Every structure is written in C-alpha cells, then in structure tokens.
Amino acid sequence: MTITVAIAGARGRMGTAAVTAISNAANMEVVAALDYKYDNHYLHNGEVTMEPNGIPIYTSLESLVADGKPDILLDLTDPNAVFNNTYQALTMGIRPVIGTSGLTKQQIETLSEMAAESRIGGIIAPNFSIGAVLAMKFSAMAARYLQDVEILEMHHDKKVDAPSGTAVKTAQMIQEVREAHKQGHPDEKEHWEGARGADFEGMKVHSIRLPGLLAHQEVLLGGEGELLSIRHDSFDRKSFMPGILMAINNVIERENLVYGLENILD
Amino acid sequence: MTITVAIAGARGRMGTAAVTAISNAANMEVVAALDYKYDNHYLHNGEVTMEPNGIPIYTSLESLVADGKPDILLDLTDPNAVFNNTYQALTMGIRPVIGTSGLTKQQIETLSEMAAESRIGGIIAPNFSIGAVLAMKFSAMAARYLQDVEILEMHHDKKVDAPSGTAVKTAQMIQEVREAHKQGHPDEKEHWEGARGADFEGMKVHSIRLPGLLAHQEVLLGGEGELLSIRHDSFDRKSFMPGILMAINNVIERENLVYGLENILD
Amino acid sequence: MTITVAIAGARGRMGTAAVTAISNAANMEVVAALDYKYDNHYLHNGEVTMEPNGIPIYTSLESLVADGKPDILLDLTDPNAVFNNTYQALTMGIRPVIGTSGLTKQQIETLSEMAAESRIGGIIAPNFSIGAVLAMKFSAMAARYLQDVEILEMHHDKKVDAPSGTAVKTAQMIQEVREAHKQGHPDEKEHWEGARGADFEGMKVHSIRLPGLLAHQEVLLGGEGELLSIRHDSFDRKSFMPGILMAINNVIERENLVYGLENILD
Amino acid sequence: MTITVAIAGARGRMGTAAVTAISNAANMEVVAALDYKYDNHYLHNGEVTMEPNGIPIYTSLESLVADGKPDILLDLTDPNAVFNNTYQALTMGIRPVIGTSGLTKQQIETLSEMAAESRIGGIIAPNFSIGAVLAMKFSAMAARYLQDVEILEMHHDKKVDAPSGTAVKTAQMIQEVREAHKQGHPDEKEHWEGARGADFEGMKVHSIRLPGLLAHQEVLLGGEGELLSIRHDSFDRKSFMPGILMAINNVIERENLVYGLENILD
Structure with a gap:
C-alpha cells in the first residue's frame, strides 16, 4: 500500500x-x-x-x-x-x-x-532531526543522575536570538527531571559580567556565535571525577528528512496525536 | 535504618x-x-x-x-x-x-x-561509573536510528590493550540493535594501512594512546546532514562511587541479581 | 590601482x-x-x-x-x-x-x-583555506615540544581515499620537526587489527568516515599531564576565498614563487 | 656540567x-x-x-x-x-x-x-605548561586572520573566579593583534541575560564550571565557511615540569630576563 x-x-x-x-x-x-x-x-x-x-x-x-x-x-x-x-x-x-x-x-x-x-493519528514536531531529538532526550535522561548541567549552543553569526530555541527546549526538558539548584562555587565571582552565561534554575546556558558555524549544541553533565557530553551537529536540512518519513509511517498506525518526535522514538 | x-x-x-x-x-x-x-x-x-x-x-x-x-x-x-x-x-x-x-x-x-x-537482590557491574554506563546505553539507543557508527577511545600511553574493554562492550551493545553493514565508500582505499581503524561488523573502532590522556571515549553516529556524538571523560576513580552507592541502595530493594549498572538506571 | x-x-x-x-x-x-x-x-x-x-x-x-x-x-x-x-x-x-x-x-x-x-611573484598552494593552513602550521610548531602526536581526520562517507591529503601533508610537516619514535606502550597489543590506526614514523593517523560529516581534522599532541588539540572544520568552499584574495595581494608585492599558503602567513 | x-x-x-x-x-x-x-x-x-x-x-x-x-x-x-x-x-x-x-x-x-x-639570564612565567602557552600563542597568531573569536574555559566547580586567569591572558594577547569589533548579529537579542557571555572588545568569553572537570580551555576562531579550534586540557600539575626544565636550560644561556614562557619557544 x-x-x-x-x-x-x-x-x-x-x-x-x-x-x-x-x-x-x-x-x-x-x-x-x-x-x-x-x-x-x-x-x-x-x-x-x-x-x-x-x-x-x-x-x-x-x-x-x-x-x-x-x-x-x-x-x-x-x-x-x-x-x-x-x-x-x-x-x-x-x-x-x-x-x-x-x-x-x-x-x-x-x-x-x-x-x-x-x-x-498525528504528530506535531518542533524538530524533525532524529539526532537533535535524541540529544535532547538523552540529556534529560542523564540529568537525573548527573545533575550539574551546562548547555553550549553554537550558531552562525546571522542568528539574532540567544539562546537558541533548541537550547531553551533542552533546558526545559532537563528542568522536569532535576531539582533547581545553584551550580558552581557558592562564592563564585564573575569578574567579567556574563562570563558564567545565562542562568536557568541553576543550569548555565552559553551561546556562541561565529561566522562559519552552522548549528551545533553540546550538553555537558558533570559528576564526581567524570564528564558526560552529548553533542549534536546539524550540517544540512536534509537531516530533517528521515524524521519526517518516520513520522509519516508512524501516524498511519496510531490513533492519537503526539507532540514531539521523541515520543515516537523508543 | x-x-x-x-x-x-x-x-x-x-x-x-x-x-x-x-x-x-x-x-x-x-x-x-x-x-x-x-x-x-x-x-x-x-x-x-x-x-x-x-x-x-x-x-x-x-x-x-x-x-x-x-x-x-x-x-x-x-x-x-x-x-x-x-x-x-x-x-x-x-x-x-x-x-x-x-x-x-x-x-x-x-x-x-x-x-x-x-x-x-544483587548486582554484578563491570563498570560503576554512571556517566560511562549512560554513554554506552545512549550509544546503543541512538544506533537504532543512526546506524553508521565509529567509536574513538583515548587513553594514556601506559595502556597495553587496544581497543579498551569499554569500547569492545560498547560495540557489542550496538551490535545487538543494528544490522551489520559495510560503512564508508564501497570502493574505499586505505593508502596507509590501518587508517580506517578496526572493523567490527562494519563499525569502526579507533584507539588513541597519548601521554597526558586519562580515559575518554567518544561515539560518533552519522546521519544524512547530521552527527550525534556521545562522549565520556573519566578523570578520577571517585567517579565510581555514586554508582556503588546507588547499587547498594538498589539491591536492598530487589529480589534478583542483575548484570550491568545500566539495568538499575531508568 | x-x-x-x-x-x-x-x-x-x-x-x-x-x-x-x-x-x-x-x-x-x-x-x-x-x-x-x-x-x-x-x-x-x-x-x-x-x-x-x-x-x-x-x-x-x-x-x-x-x-x-x-x-x-x-x-x-x-x-x-x-x-x-x-x-x-x-x-x-x-x-x-x-x-x-x-x-x-x-x-x-x-x-x-x-x-x-x-x-x-607567484604562489602554488595545495590548500587556500587559511584555517586549515594555520592548523597544519601550528601542529608542526607544537610537535617540536609535544612529540607524541595522533591525527584524526573526519570526512563524509563519499570520500574514497584514506587518509585524506591534508592528513598526509600534516604528518609530513610534523615529520620534519620531530624524530621518528614508537608511540604508545612498548608492548602494545592490538586485539582488533587496525585499532591503533595507520603508522607514519610512530605518529598514528585515524580516518573517520560517516554520512553527515563534511571535512574535519583534529591533531592531538600529548605531553606529561596535558593535551593540546588543534582542530579545523571546513563547512563550505567559501572558506577558500579569503586565502585566494590574500595570495593575489601578496604575489603582486613579491619577486619569487612560494609553495604553500603558510609561507605568506606570518 | x-x-x-x-x-x-x-x-x-x-x-x-x-x-x-x-x-x-x-x-x-x-x-x-x-x-x-x-x-x-x-x-x-x-x-x-x-x-x-x-x-x-x-x-x-x-x-x-x-x-x-x-x-x-x-x-x-x-x-x-x-x-x-x-x-x-x-x-x-x-x-x-x-x-x-x-x-x-x-x-x-x-x-x-x-x-x-x-x-x-632569567625568566618570569605565569604558566610553565608548554601546551597552555602554545595554545595562547597560536590563538593570538590565528586571530590576525580569523578575527571573530570566542573563548571557552572549563574548570571544576571549586574555582571561585570567572573567567580564569588564562582566559583573561589569552584575550589580552588576542587584543594586541586584532582590532576591537562587535561580533555576532548587529541586532542580536539576549533573551536570557548572560547567554552571550562576557564581552572583551567584542570577543566573547564563556566560563563553564562543573564537578569532574579539571582545567580546560578552547579558543574558537570563525571565518567564512570554516572554524579553527585550539584546545588545551590540563590534567595534572606534572604538565608544568617540562617547561620548568626548558626554562632552566634556557636562562643559563641568555643574558637578559624574559617574561612569559612563549618567548623561549620558537
């Protein structure tokens, strides 16, 4: 068929x-x-x-x-x-x-x-890139155990908004699984204002903008003696196509509407 | 109690x-x-x-x-x-x-x-680092969708074995969720022998050994127009302690024996 | 004029x-x-x-x-x-x-x-990307002091040759400033053949090929307790244009022919 | 002798x-x-x-x-x-x-x-790590050509000051070779305050603090279609020893006092 x-x-x-x-x-x-x-x-x-x-x-x-x-x-x-x-x-x-x-x-x-x-069946997805969606999902899964998190997002310098929508969404997904808490040294001093980035419930978000860059995000999760980094690089809009095809095949089978591609990835 | x-x-x-x-x-x-x-x-x-x-x-x-x-x-x-x-x-x-x-x-x-x-209740765990275990778990989850995978593992130059046990275990976990297939260009030519690394069911594994390094692993998963990278850095054996404490708390509750810390992480 | x-x-x-x-x-x-x-x-x-x-x-x-x-x-x-x-x-x-x-x-x-x-005046340049040429130049400068070197080059999976021309050129430039020597553990064992990459005078070269990747190279130089990494990402052929313009302006002034863009960068 | x-x-x-x-x-x-x-x-x-x-x-x-x-x-x-x-x-x-x-x-x-x-002969050196000094030197050399720069420095969360002394020094060295200019989109909007980091003559500096981390710095230099990244990881204070030995050997030969290890590296 x-x-x-x-x-x-x-x-x-x-x-x-x-x-x-x-x-x-x-x-x-x-x-x-x-x-x-x-x-x-x-x-x-x-x-x-x-x-x-x-x-x-x-x-x-x-x-x-x-x-x-x-x-x-x-x-x-x-x-x-x-x-x-x-x-x-x-x-x-x-x-x-x-x-x-x-x-x-x-x-x-x-x-x-x-x-x-x-x-x-139906789906509404802010992002059809399977890699980007997995990166967000894994970040939220990991933040339950490694609760100190900083998000770096890197884009070309034609981008007006900081942080990126994906970084905001990632921070919100992490927010749901960890308790807000102050990160870093309790007496931290920012000698140059803004150095420690934006604060979202204690998480820090850093936006890098440079010519040459495309769209990249790295979530760093630190624990005693270790670091887990989850990075996604988006090089081309072709990266959205496999997610679109997967979504089409999926909604044919289902009888409700889901929000977010992560909900049709196991 | x-x-x-x-x-x-x-x-x-x-x-x-x-x-x-x-x-x-x-x-x-x-x-x-x-x-x-x-x-x-x-x-x-x-x-x-x-x-x-x-x-x-x-x-x-x-x-x-x-x-x-x-x-x-x-x-x-x-x-x-x-x-x-x-x-x-x-x-x-x-x-x-x-x-x-x-x-x-x-x-x-x-x-x-x-x-x-x-x-x-009991647990046998080859690795008590929560970060390392999550990195392996995520790599296997992602490989279901992004099926072209290369594993880079980086250690100090006092390590005798290549690849590392963690890289082998990671490759085996990925093997269970993806079909073996040749990666890279079908007519690929290795002008310098070994450049393309070790082959495990089509996956490539690269072992880096340098003075200064501690214990690091990065799994790269490529898709059309995108790259997902999952990296774990192990800086200190203190990184095993949270996993040990979690395991102790967990086995008190359970009535069977599990193999692998990943099975007590949701 | x-x-x-x-x-x-x-x-x-x-x-x-x-x-x-x-x-x-x-x-x-x-x-x-x-x-x-x-x-x-x-x-x-x-x-x-x-x-x-x-x-x-x-x-x-x-x-x-x-x-x-x-x-x-x-x-x-x-x-x-x-x-x-x-x-x-x-x-x-x-x-x-x-x-x-x-x-x-x-x-x-x-x-x-x-x-x-x-x-x-004239110039012959295998590579007009200023970033790529600087990356090679810095790698060779650093290898005089940090003499244990591994080169990782990462390209899309439509590339036939491994290693890349840039990786070969980088290895040759490093060869000129450091003495050949075996790297890694003297009794190193490769359990999976090729894991340690290609060998060039002791330097190791690893070629990664994945869909999604464009053209990337990272040179890792290890020393006691430290690591220096020099990475270049080439996202678009526009990256060659500044080097071409610089070369045109330069040869107008000079009275000989040079080989390699690095020779007109200070 | x-x-x-x-x-x-x-x-x-x-x-x-x-x-x-x-x-x-x-x-x-x-x-x-x-x-x-x-x-x-x-x-x-x-x-x-x-x-x-x-x-x-x-x-x-x-x-x-x-x-x-x-x-x-x-x-x-x-x-x-x-x-x-x-x-x-x-x-x-x-x-x-x-x-x-x-x-x-x-x-x-x-x-x-x-x-x-x-x-x-004598030397005063704020930093005896050869890798760190080379990383700063290369960053300044590259910033003459790739003039859009962001500095990421990453340290353990016991560090009070942000940015690190090395990041400040790196920014100052780059300042000497490039003209100050606003980076990013002219109409850039910071929806979350601090996201774009600290500003130093247009350069952006981002300080990451996480448990697990040791001392790391990455300088990103962007150009049309390309990115050059220079990273230094400091894992152990042993990394200062080769620089100290080099300095001792060097000052025996010289008849003046220099400031900074970079001045005895070619």
Whole structure:
C-alpha cells in the first residue's frame, strides 16, 4: 500500500527537500500541494508551471480533497497557517504531520482532543532531526543522575536570538527531571559580567556565535571525577528528512496525536 | 535504618575510596573487611593496625558473619576471588554488589539462578561509573536510528590493550540493535594501512594512546546532514562511587541479581 | 590601482565562487577566463553566453594576452593543465596564483627557478583555506615540544581515499620537526587489527568516515599531564576565498614563487 | 656540567614535583631549598628532617649562598615573597626562574633592568605548561586572520573566579593583534541575560564550571565557511615540569630576563 501525502509549504526550501525525500520513499507518494496561491498550477521539479505535469497545487483543502483524499497532510508552513490547516485536516479525517514550534499550549490541546475523539493519528514536531531529538532526550535522561548541567549552543553569526530555541527546549526538558539548584562555587565571582552565561534554575546556558558555524549544541553533565557530553551537529536540512518519513509511517498506525518526535522514538 | 556493608578489597585504591564514600553516606555503615590476610587486625584510616579501632578484618566470610551478618558484601577484588565470595555471600543470604568484568557467562548464570531461588537482590557491574554506563546505553539507543557508527577511545600511553574493554562492550551493545553493514565508500582505499581503524561488523573502532590522556571515549553516529556524538571523560576513580552507592541502595530493594549498572538506571 | 585577474577554471564550482569573491574585492577585477573551450564566448553570472556581456573567454593564453595582459593568472584547473598554464604565464610575465596539490617536486622546482630568474611573484598552494593552513602550521610548531602526536581526520562517507591529503601533508610537516619514535606502550597489543590506526614514523593517523560529516581534522599532541588539540572544520568552499584574495595581494608585492599558503602567513 | 638549582617553595605540591623532575634531569641537581622556616633542617623524600640527609634548607639567601652559590633560583612561592627573592638573586648573580602571575608591571620592569645591566639570564612565567602557552600563542597568531573569536574555559566547580586567569591572558594577547569589533548579529537579542557571555572588545568569553572537570580551555576562531579550534586540557600539575626544565636550560644561556614562557619557544 502506498501512503498518499499532500504537502503544505512544498515550494519552500524544506518543502522542496521533503518532496524529493517522499517521492524517493518506496511506500509513499506526493499527491498534492496546498498553497496560498497558484491554484490550478503544477509543481514540477521545484518549478511552478501551468502544464498538467507534476504535483497539482490547490489553494483550499476542500478542493484538494475533492480530487482525492490524501492519507497525510505534511505541513511545513509558518505557525499562522498551521493551526487552521491542521484543524481542517483532522475534520476531514486526514492525518497531520506538522513541523512547527509556534503553536500555543491551548492550540496543541485542542488539536489533541480532536484527534483523540476521531481516533486519527498525528504528530506535531518542533524538530524533525532524529539526532537533535535524541540529544535532547538523552540529556534529560542523564540529568537525573548527573545533575550539574551546562548547555553550549553554537550558531552562525546571522542568528539574532540567544539562546537558541533548541537550547531553551533542552533546558526545559532537563528542568522536569532535576531539582533547581545553584551550580558552581557558592562564592563564585564573575569578574567579567556574563562570563558564567545565562542562568536557568541553576543550569548555565552559553551561546556562541561565529561566522562559519552552522548549528551545533553540546550538553555537558558533570559528576564526581567524570564528564558526560552529548553533542549534536546539524550540517544540512536534509537531516530533517528521515524524521519526517518516520513520522509519516508512524501516524498511519496510531490513533492519537503526539507532540514531539521523541515520543515516537523508543 | 542503616545498611551494613562488608567490603572485600578494602585495602586497594578503589576499596579505600569506597570505604570513605560509604562511611560518608547517611544511611550506610562499613562494618567489616574481608581479606586474604590480616585476620584479627583492623583497618583504620587506610592503615592496617592491631589496635581494636576501625573496621575489623576477617579472612573468612564465616568468621565475619559470626560477628554479625552484614546486609551487603561489596566485592572489589580480582575475578579469581570474586566468584567464590559471591557464591558464599548468596548462600548466607548476604546481598552481593560486585565490581568486575572477569566473570564468565556460566558463572553469572549460576549466581543469577541462586539469587532468584533465594530471592536475594544483587548486582554484578563491570563498570560503576554512571556517566560511562549512560554513554554506552545512549550509544546503543541512538544506533537504532543512526546506524553508521565509529567509536574513538583515548587513553594514556601506559595502556597495553587496544581497543579498551569499554569500547569492545560498547560495540557489542550496538551490535545487538543494528544490522551489520559495510560503512564508508564501497570502493574505499586505505593508502596507509590501518587508517580506517578496526572493523567490527562494519563499525569502526579507533584507539588513541597519548601521554597526558586519562580515559575518554567518544561515539560518533552519522546521519544524512547530521552527527550525534556521545562522549565520556573519566578523570578520577571517585567517579565510581555514586554508582556503588546507588547499587547498594538498589539491591536492598530487589529480589534478583542483575548484570550491568545500566539495568538499575531508568 | 586595480589588480587585473584572469581565471582558469572559472566555470567550475570553485571558480564560480572565486569570480564572485574577486569581483567583490575593492582592489581587484576579473578581466578574462582561460578555458579549453568556448572561445569568443562570455561568462555572465555563471552562464556561458554568446552575448558580449561579462567576462570574455579565451582558449589560449596568447590570445588572452593579446587583448590585454592581466596582472595575475589564478588557476583552479586540474593538475594536468596547471603546469603548462603556469609555465606560460611566467614566460609572459603574468604572476601565477595556483591552487593544486598535483604538481611534482621537479615541476615546482622548475617553476620556482623561472620565477626567481624573472623576479616574478607567484604562489602554488595545495590548500587556500587559511584555517586549515594555520592548523597544519601550528601542529608542526607544537610537535617540536609535544612529540607524541595522533591525527584524526573526519570526512563524509563519499570520500574514497584514506587518509585524506591534508592528513598526509600534516604528518609530513610534523615529520620534519620531530624524530621518528614508537608511540604508545612498548608492548602494545592490538586485539582488533587496525585499532591503533595507520603508522607514519610512530605518529598514528585515524580516518573517520560517516554520512553527515563534511571535512574535519583534529591533531592531538600529548605531553606529561596535558593535551593540546588543534582542530579545523571546513563547512563550505567559501572558506577558500579569503586565502585566494590574500595570495593575489601578496604575489603582486613579491619577486619569487612560494609553495604553500603558510609561507605568506606570518 | 651540572646546573645547580636552589628551590624556594620546595615543600609545596608544585615544589615537590619540581624536586623530583630536576633530580631526574641528567644535567641538573637540586642543591638547596629556600624556606621561611626549618633553618638547618633537610628535605628528604618530601619530608622535613633534622638528619643531615637530603636537600639542606636555608631561611636566607645569604646563608644559602655562603654554603655554595647555585646557578639557578627556582621560585615557586607566592607573589609576596617572589619579588624580594628575585631581587636578591639578581644582586647575587643567581639566575632566577620564577613561576608566578602576581608581579606588577613595575616590578617586572625593575627586575628586567637589573638583569639587563648585570647580563644575567632569567625568566618570569605565569604558566610553565608548554601546551597552555602554545595554545595562547597560536590563538593570538590565528586571530590576525580569523578575527571573530570566542573563548571557552572549563574548570571544576571549586574555582571561585570567572573567567580564569588564562582566559583573561589569552584575550589580552588576542587584543594586541586584532582590532576591537562587535561580533555576532548587529541586532542580536539576549533573551536570557548572560547567554552571550562576557564581552572583551567584542570577543566573547564563556566560563563553564562543573564537578569532574579539571582545567580546560578552547579558543574558537570563525571565518567564512570554516572554524579553527585550539584546545588545551590540563590534567595534572606534572604538565608544568617540562617547561620548568626548558626554562632552566634556557636562562643559563641568555643574558637578559624574559617574561612569559612563549618567548623561549620558537
């Protein structure tokens, strides 16, 4: 059986990579693109065309479904569009695979309840990189035993925000398993302000920004006489594709909506 | 309630550290030392003395138990002594906490059966470093998803064996969760022999030996566009103490014998 | 004064990046392309065109010079073409900036003598990445004092050769400053063949190949109680551009030909 | 010829290591200890004794010299004692080898002038670890070309001060070769205060403190598409011994006083 997939955001950089990855998967097919423009056009090798060749583009989910209901809606658009797309997909019995970190707790709850009632599988994942998700998961697992933690995140110098969203999320996941406590020497003196980094419940977070860097994170966990370091390097957005394929295969089997790729990794 | 602990190997370097760590634990007490000599002597601040001051030394478990049965036998001696000590401890209803990698599968099975029949808790652990054990566990968990793996282990240049026991154990744990396959380019050419390291089911293992180094291991797991690295640095044998204390607390509660500290970490 | 540059290999990936970088430099201009085909065509925004718009393409250096002698010939072609191009450039009084590792010692000597006689500046550089060249230079400087060295090089798994050219070059540079000697324990035992890596005069070289990796090298130098690590990560071929611009500015001033970018870095 | 060495601070931990290292050197001998107490005693295998066996202890340099003028005074005491000891040594024609970071610029100048006038060789070194000194030197050399720099220093959590003295010194050495400039995104936003670390002329400095850690520093230098990392790990105070021996051999040859081990490394 082939899993049929409609993609919202197929023209973007992530979407383009996803079209290729899904088309290359043995058991999947991209059957439609959902867009805010280019109705009645086609997406062919990454280009929009009028020729009836390639993936048909629709500007509404209704018209898309009218031509054939897909099994999956993969949504790679921005947070503004995502909620409505997902809501509609669930209403129509299409399983959503959503890549965004922008939904509110309230929105996630609403969608989860809808999915549970209709027994429709789905996933919302802020991060589809399996390596990044494992790194966060392992950091939280380890922090139960090695409770002194510092997070280093390193990015190119075009990044505006510090710390990174992944570092914040990692700190929050660790927060859930360890008690807040002051780290370092009790009488610590910061001769140069900021040297000890940002403080989150005693954990320290350090943001490095340099030209040349891509996206890297290292979590250091110290114990008596030992150090455990969990590092993830993200070199290319291709790293999100295996997680997307895994998510598509997973939601076909399940009857509820999960938040976070970590919940479908054992 | 105080947990009473007898220690075999209390005069060694690891044993000396264990005496201190257990004595400092709020709920534990070192009540006796089991040794192959110094019967009727005492261990006081790391020195053997005739004065009746400190920890009494016994050369047989019978005479030790005659003066008061301890809850736990912590055995830090060599593989030759360990099996008999543990066997005897189980016979007498003392819970064994054993630090060795030298027992055979057959010996471990025999002891496990004894413990199960008598419902006595116990643990045999080749490595009591929580960080090292977590690093191995995480590596095996990750290798299910990121199946191309290389192991780097780095030690001081006084180490004779390559690869290290920990690297071998790590490779074996990964072997259980991933299918063997050739890594690297299919037509790979090794212009300098050995450059690509040792091969274990396709995994590559590299042993670095340099003056200055202590004991370090890094497992690299590569995926499309990303890298996950799990590193453990062991700086001091004090790193084994938290694992020993955790094991003592754990075996008091359980009614069987487990092999490997990873099995009492969630 | 503007430095005029002709480029051989301008249509390649490195050449395309070089055209952009040189065009953006305040004191430089790309005036011509030397190619084995497309005579009388033009290179315009990376595309070959018949329109007289962009950089004129020539298939011989004579015809190129006939239309105006450039100050510099930047040659980014393969080793086969490079020697003749450089020889001719020197004959015509054009300063060569050559990016290749493929010339023989004999060829380099011939070109150096020509340049010295005519007092023409030039450079042949196997690697234009300033970071990579500094990393090699520092490794060799440090190996005079910390004489136990292991080289780790890490590349994507599409690379056929092990070790990498950079690792070989690094080992050779270190060879010149330290005496060969056996490293590690004198009675070292390799239980898994290849674990200790390739041996080059006692130095060990380890080649890691994983999907996801780009191009990385780490030189570890161990001493009593300490470790010095010099690492270079190459994420993008843009990293070669600053070195090319530096080389162009440098050869304008000099009256001989040097081999290796390290010789124009202080 | 044997170089005769008197040691101030011979009973301390560093001094004890130095006595061993110098005694083991083929061309050196420890002939006396300078101390603030234990006059007429002897230092024998690290213990103070009345027996005339081992290294004689003196409480004044005059009485020490009266029994035989040493070639070298190695001073490993605190900054308070060091200036007077060195001043006196120079007056008496003894070559000083001084390990402290506590002297003022004025004091260093005074001693340098004295040494220059009398043509006596000497060295004052805040750090005798060859690896650490090379790491600082290389960082400064590289920062001329890769001008965006972040310094990470990592220490055990018993350290009170942040950043470390070595990090401050490294930043100052880099300051001398690069122009101050703002790094990172011009509109950078620190959502968690301190995340971007301490700022020193645009360079960022991050101090990590964790149990388990010893003393580590990593300097990251970023350029277009590349990263150069220079890391030093200090595992044991034995790492200072090769630098002390090198300094002793060097000052015998020279006729002036230098500040910093880097000045006797090529």
